[in-house]
């Protein structure tokens with residue numbers, strides 16, 4: 001736009017980051033192998049809650065006792081429940097073509113999940129799985145993980161998603 | 169603790185917030201606000217002599233992605249003619265502005281400076297709305313949350329779903345916050361949604377009713393378009409001074425009685441859900457009883473622990489025992505209607521779980537779907553977001569917390585009629601005011617408590 005008072009020009013800007021997942025890389029490799037892996041710190045005496053703490057998303061270091069965490073637990077077949085959800089009708093640029101989608105937080109049953117309510121998505125109309133209507137979604141309902149087949153070099157947290165594990 | 173230096177605010181300036189300020193660069197916007205701060209605040213000596221006394225500068229902006237200019241603090245200090253003073257840039261997401269006021273306070277309180285300019289801005293209109301949402305979403309965890317489709321409205325919506333589940337809050341109570349704030353903004357000429365704002369767009373300005381909010385376009389269940397603030401372009405400036413100097417420069421300096429800030433986990437997903445967590449973190453306020461909360465999961469997804477921590481610090485410093493009885497005017501961070509209700513509880517204006525009751529305490533005309541009065545007093549006592557808040561003014565991130573502070577400052581000076589051009593939103597005889605500035609699902613919150621220093 002040519003305007004003597006108010007000239008506006010286009011300035012595009014593209015970047016590619018060569019990003020490292022560092023010490024939590026096993027989580028992402030796990031997704032490739034259709035596994036959900038968390039880390040666990042068993043130093044319960046050193047935690048304010050006096051409980052073992054599960055980390056999902058995983059952490060390589062415990063924020064409560066500052067220990068390095070080496071222990072991974074395979075949660076793939078664990079019971080999962082819906083902690084909360086929203087139905088997104090709008091999104092950031094990269095996800096606009098996917099609306100509406102259901103963004104959720106996941107509760108891992110049987111652990112102190114204070115630090116562990118994984119953010120993910122819920123698919124309620126997948127062929128071959130239990131189908132429910134959006135208005136039937138309930139906090140506390142059982143859900144189970146499913147995995148997308150993505151090449152390891154472009155794996156992201158979005159390689160796992162959830163489907164209902166019971167009819168409401 | 170600390171020395172006995174006191175810090176006061178002597179001036180404030182704002183630009184009109186707008187969806188797009190194509191007519192000015194960021195530094196030009198800041199100059200607009202700074203000019204108002206220096207020249208329109210009834211300073212007792214020549215404003216340029218005051219400017220020559222400035223010995224510290226805090227610059228507040230959120231996002232290098234939006235601005236496309238790193239080290240913008242240098243541009244601002246230079247453009248305002250404030251070199252070679254000491255300077256610092258503050259960034260804390262949505263709480264950037266409040267944290268900048270706190271940083272300015274600390275500069276003066278410590279004795280490192282006597283007169284500090286706190287200048288904030290954001291220009292969010294130079295990228296598309298979807299790209300802007302993405303830039304804001306990059307202020308959430310980019311390994312685990314953003315890549316699954318996370319963005320801020322959705323995180324707050326997921327919190328609101330859980331807040332409703334825990335406490336029985338209703339979408340109607342949320343919508344009432346939208347009605348209150350948006351309609352207040354119609355009397356604030358600096359607000360983006362003010363229909364008389366020269367930059368206003370028809371579809372995003374003007375009065376609204378309860379029905380309008382409840383029927384507005386769905387954004388992220390349970391939040392609708394009129395439950396949410398939007399991005400904005402704008403700037404705000406506050407001038408802080410050591411108290412004895414402040415008295416020489418202003419007839420009505422406003423004393424900062426308390427400042428506080430708190431933090432919480434980066435990922436919403438990682439918020440502790442320990443029973444009795446509020447007591448475990450020593451976050452009980454003086455007027456509350458431990459038995460209210462010993463069985464409550466805290467903070468969970470329903471409460472902002474950072475907001476409570478910030479409030480507790482600021483109240484302790486200011487000697488506030490019961491906020492509802494002592495504070496008359498509040499500007500709090502209502503990025504979403506749900507978060508305003510949640511914040512009533514964090515600030516101790518309502519018991520946890522009873523934020524909905526506080527909004528219901530103001531007389532409401534069910535037939536018309538509006539409050540019986542503009543800027544209603546909640547619980548018959550406290551006016552919350554008279555300026556229209558973020559929902560009315562919208563959110564030029566780095567400017568917002570400073571703009572809120574300026575609004576409370578003018579309220580305490582009873583200069584709202586002068587600056588807004590009408591008396592509607594002026595709270596009668598206010599003694600004590602509070603500013604609440606909040607970031608990223610409550611990762612950072614700053615609270616500032618101010619009262620009349622004259």
Ligand SMILES: [Zn+2]
Pocket residue numbers: 041042043046047053062063064065066067
């Ligand atoms: Zn540990």
